[in-house]
Structure formats: structure tokens, C-alpha cells
Amino acid sequence: MTPLLELRQVSRRFAPRTVVDGASLELFPGRITCLLGPSGCGKSTLLRMIAGLETPDLGEIWIGGGIVASPAGSLSPGDRGVGLVFQDNALFPHLDVQGNVGFGLTGLSREDRTREVLRLLDQFQVRRLAAAWPHSLSGGEQQRVAIARALARAPALLLLDEPFSGLDGVLKETVRGALLEDLRRLGTTVLVVTHDPEEALAIADDLILMSEGKILQAGAPEEVYRRPASLVAARLLGEMVVIPGRITAGRIETPLATLPAPGLPDGPARLGLRPEALSAGETGVAARVVRTRFAGDGHRLTVDVGGIEVPLRWRSTPPPPGANVRIDVDTADAVLFGPDGDVAVSGRLPAG
């Protein structure tokens, strides 16, 4: 499949910082891709370069097989076939919903434009709001109008900048679910920028991880979650329990588990486990409860295993601090990190 969007070694510098540093990525038609990274990692700048609101200092941006930006010059934002939905939706406060959605539809007759606007509003179930003013809409409604406005010019690619950050709790999941269903139904190619790993994992067909201006890893969400390319990448997607250990003669020994580490040199190393790999059991490794905390769906315990504190989820009434418990360790998705945080062996360590 040929990529719809391709970034080749794109860099952007705002002195004294290189905000985007040699970023390369590909987006495929009809898929929803999430660009996940912490605040200030350069993902918004990357988005603005794709939209044409910033020009890269180095590298090239290709859309639909044509080059749209390089240090030599760039195509103006209106000519790229890219729609962008801003974090605050940026609806024009002086125009009603119909005026906002029809804003980009120049060159159409009044009737054609009205018909097109109403079709778009129908698609996003906001036709009843056609005459409403932006300030009277709820956050979710504003967003639907903003997306309809961006799609009015039939862009090849839709960019969403932190689209759900203004919504909270239950509402967020409902709005998100309905919206993505609409976008998938329309077959739109979407790039969503977010800093929320739970969100990224929930909505992405393809996931791209970014940190400190660099692309760390790209792939299917589950693949990226299970086989992180580095400790930083692993932690972007959620908590990682890291247990120091030592490799001797092809095996890593840690207080929690001893696993094969074939072909790795002797020396210090670290074992990475997702919290869900640790569970309370009858037979596993002995540990002592340090403290307990109620967390709604159960308790979060901190337990001491051979001088190292690790988290443990507990469903029923928790044992008091000082009590002894046993932990079962599921090493199927364990990751071995070298001393510098690079991955030595990722996922599916041979059973030992």
C-alpha cells in the first residue's frame, strides 16, 4: 500500500531548541493513526508542519504522492488537501454553524453550498444546530461542527489536535466512540495527536510514539505495547515495573524471576514488566506488604521483594502492612532492558 502521507527526516528548530528532530513517518489511506507523546515533545509542531502552518527546516513532506513541503518551498495550507481540527475547535464566533461549515466552500452557488453544508451536518448528526451560534454549543457539538467544517473541502487527510482533551469522564468515551465510528464509516484518513496513552490505544489503527522531537516507534497498538523499542517508549504507553538484575551465563537473575537471556553479555540489566503481569497468588515469589491504597476497583499494594518495591493489584480486602504475600509473575510479555534503557530482548522471552 502506498502511504497517503509521508514525512522524510523532517526537522524544525525554534532556537535554541530542535522541536522536531529528523522525524519520519507514514500514514495509510482510510486508517486512523495516533501520534502519542508527552506535552512539549514536538507533536503539535509536527502537525502544524503537515497542515502547512509551519515550514520544515529540513526534510520533506509528501501527500498523495506529491511533495508539499521541503526547505526549498512549500504549498500553501489551503492547497494541500488537509483538514485540521484545532484543540479548541477554533469555530468562527461571528458565524453560525451553517456559516462555519460553509466557510471553505467557496465557488459554489448558494443552493449547492447549503445542500452540501446540510449533508455534512447530517453526517455528524448536528443538522438541528444549523442556525445555532458556536458559543451556545456543548464541547462535543462544537467538535462535530469543527470536523464537519474541516471535511467540507473533502481533504485527503484529517488532522485532529488533542481532540478529546476538553471532554471528561464518561462523556469523553461516548463522544469519542460515536465520532470515530462516523469517521471510519466515511473512510477518512485521520491523524490524531494526543498525550493520553489510554486514548491512543483505544482509537488507533496505527500508533506512532514520539518523544523529545524524535519518532521512537510505529506499529499496531498491541505490538507497540507488548514490544516497546525502548524504556521511554514503553513508559509512554503506561506504567512499566522495572526490576534491576544481573545477567550471568545467558540468564538474568532478578528478585522476582530468573529468565533466559540468550546471547547477552554478562553484566547489569533490567527486567521490565507491565503491572498486570504481577498478580497475587498462592505459590509465587514471597513479598512483604509496605503500604496499601484504595483505588475504586480494588486496592493498590506496594510490596517489598528482596529490597525492591513493586506495585501489586489486589481485589478483595487487602492484608495489613507488614503481612507476607506471594506474587505470581507472568513473564510472557517481559522485556529485557540494557543498562542504558535500550531494549535487549523484547517480548516472548523463551520460557525458563
Added chain:
Amino acid sequence: MAAALGPGTANIPGRDILRYATTTAILAGAVGLLTGIAGAAAAWLVVMHRFPGRALFTWALALPLAMPAFAVAYGYADLLDVAGPLRSTLRDLTGRDLPFEIRSTGGAILVLSAAFYPYVYLAMRAAFLNLPGAILDAATLLGCRGPAIIFRVALPLTRPALGAGVALAVMETLADYGAVHFLSVQTLTTGVVRAWSVFGSTASAARFALPLLAAAAVLLWIERAGRRGRTHETGKTRWRGPEATPLGRPAGLAAAAFCLFLLSAGLLVPAGWLVANLWDQAPDWRRLAAAARNSVGLAAAGALFTVALATLLALGSERRPLAVRVASLGYATPGAVMAIGLLAPAGVIWSLFPGSGTALALVVLVMAYAARLMAAALEPIDAGFARISPSLTQAARLLGRGELASALAVRLPLASGSLLTAGLIVLVDILKELPATLVLRPFNFDTLAVIASNYALDERLGQAGPPSLMILFLSLPAVIWLTGRISSTTPTARREIRP
């Protein structure tokens, strides 16, 4: 008002009032249009684009505020005089004369537009700077470019500010006496002063004043409505202002030329001409020095009194908002009208304290200034107080200070910058003030503006130069400080510096 409706002997036919009112309306409309276009265009250029001299023009474009409108009129009248060097040279070169007479309604329109465009410029500059960057980006992404962004997005969103800026310029036009009188244009304000000074009839003066007051009230309402503005921010995201884009070389030079033209029209040409004429003059330095002392003294006293009163009003405004609004009405009232209105109460006081002539007259004059400029002082002071978190005052109250004591210990020091801003605005306005001073000043008490006006009316334009320039140079530091403050309190001050 009572004077106008009362049975006094008003010898002015209604037809004259209509003629004066028509001229005033044409003048006000044309000045509003010209200042609106010029001020908004200049503001758009310096906010949205980078071009040669932009940093300089950003603050320099406001400098004509230091130049009294009558001084602009003197400069152009002398420069464009039929016997003047410019026209003589043109006649010699082309054999034809300029088909333009500065002493006409058209001339007055150009002079007042050149003098008052900074009101629109400052209002629109602030409004453009406050446009959310995302809104402009959204328009660009939807295929909008160039002028379409201005007319489809930027202007609709800043219309309240445009209305407010134009309203200020028109209010100043209505209130102007020195420039229009000198250019022999008969407006309602010159009518007010003439009716009083020539016919000695307060009633006739008041008849001229009534339509002025009505127009002023409407303008004040527009200006207030503009200040309320609409808020566009949702508060969810980090604020980003508009990004200035570089202009190409020809466009950049054209932008710089346009800004230079405005600055020249409002300040450089008239002031330059007055300066150039200085060498032929033998000014009466003793008289000028005395007048300067009077001007500065009056301006300082007026500024202190007005700011003190405005501060008290602002502090009390939380309790009694209506009182503040009534007190602000004076801003729209032309100085001449204000002065005539004060004559009756002043007469009563004079008769009560005979022999206290000069001192009492000065007190009345300072009161007239305060009444006229109260709103101009209240606005920055109110804004300054509004920026202080209420928890600071509450903390002072909880630490045992009374209401007044906590205001003195916490709010006044924190708002000192705003108080200074208000004081300087009033100071500059009083230095330039003419009609109220003319009417209310004690006998033989001259200010720089009065001297300049007297010389000019005697057709001794060269002699009018030194006092006009002295006003300019006394006001200039204050205006420079004010524009610097205005540029530093914009949201963009926090923006990243781009390479």
C-alpha cells in the same frame, strides 16, 4: 440643557444651527471613515506582517497623539498657503496652482484625520493582537487568503474595537475647536464658543450644544459597547496570538511607505514645517515661559485631581456602579459645552466669594478638565484594579486592615502603573485643550494652547509655531511612555522568539 430650553434670548436662527450641524456631520462622517481605514490598515500591517521599520512604526504611529490638532492645522495652512513656498514653486514649475484650499471642510477633514487616526490605530492594534492564532490558521486551512482573511474573519471579529476607535476619533472631531475655527469651518463647537463670546448668550450656545450632546451620547454608547467585546477563548488551550508573516520586498516597502505617510501626515510634516519656520521668529520668550508654566501647572493639577477623583470612583464602583457611569458621561461632552455648562454654577460661586477671582477661576477650570476627562482616567484605573486578584485585598482584610487601609496598602501600590497611565493621558489632553480653557480661564491667564490660538487667529502663523511645538515636546515623553506601555501589555509579549 436648562439654558437651551429656557426662555433666554436666542438670536441664532434654526437655519444656522442646521447649517452648522450639517457641516459637523459631514466632517465627523468623513473623519470617521478616513481614520477608520487608515488606522485599521496600519494596525493590520504592524500586527500581521514583518516589513522594514515595523518595530519603529509599531509605537511611532501613535505619536501624533502628542500633536494638538490645531497645531497640525497651522502647519498645513502655512505649508499650503497660496503665497507659501510650496505653492509658489509649484506655480513656477507647472504654471498651475493646486486645486485645493486647506481652509475648507475638505481641508479640515484631512487635518483632523491626520491628527486623530492614532485612536483607531491603537484600538485596532490591540484587537488584532488579541485575535486567537487558531482562528486565523483555521481560515487559512479552509482556503482563505490575503484580503479575504481580513474581510471574512479579522474585521468581523474586531468590529467592536473598530467602532470604539472610530467613535473616539469622531468624539474628538466634535469637540475640536482650535483646528476647525482656524480653518474657518463652522461646526457646532465653534458655534457654541461664538454664541457665547460674540453674542454673550448662554442660551444660544446651549442650543448649539444640544445636538452635540446627543451625538456624543450615542458615540459614548458605541464606544462602551465596543469595550465589552465578545470573548472567543474557550480557555482550554494555551493562548497563541497571531503570527506575523514577512512581506515580500515590494510589498514590504509599500507597507513601510504607507506607515511613514501616516506618521508624516499626522506629525512629521506639520511639526517639521513649524520647526523649519522657527528660525525666522523672535518669540516672546518671557510670555511663552509664563504660558508654559501655566500649561504645565494646570495640566499637573488637573491630572492629579482627575486621577484622585477617578481612583475614589473606581474604588467605590464595586458598591455603586451607576455613579461611575454618570461620571464618565463628561468624556463625550465637548470641552466648549462643558465650559458653558459650568459658567452658570461658577457665576453663583463668584458672586458668593467676590475678590477671589483668579484662584477660583482656576479651580473651576480644573474641575471642568476633571469632568471632561474623568472617563479617560477611569478606564485604565478600573482595568488596573480589575487585574488585582481579590484574594490579595481579602488577605489584607483578614490580616486586620480596614477597607480603606487595605486599599491604600495593597491596591494602590499594585495599580500604580495604571494610575500613572491615567495621569499621563489626562496631562496630555489638558496640554492640548483649547475651548474650555478659552472660556473659563481667568483674565490675562495664558496657556500655550491659548497663545498659539491667538497668534494663529491674528494670521501670525510663524509666531504660533513655538507654543505649538512646546506643547508637542511637553507631551511627547508622556505619549512615548504610554505607547511603550501599551505594547508591553499585549498577550504576545509572552510569545516565543522565532528565528
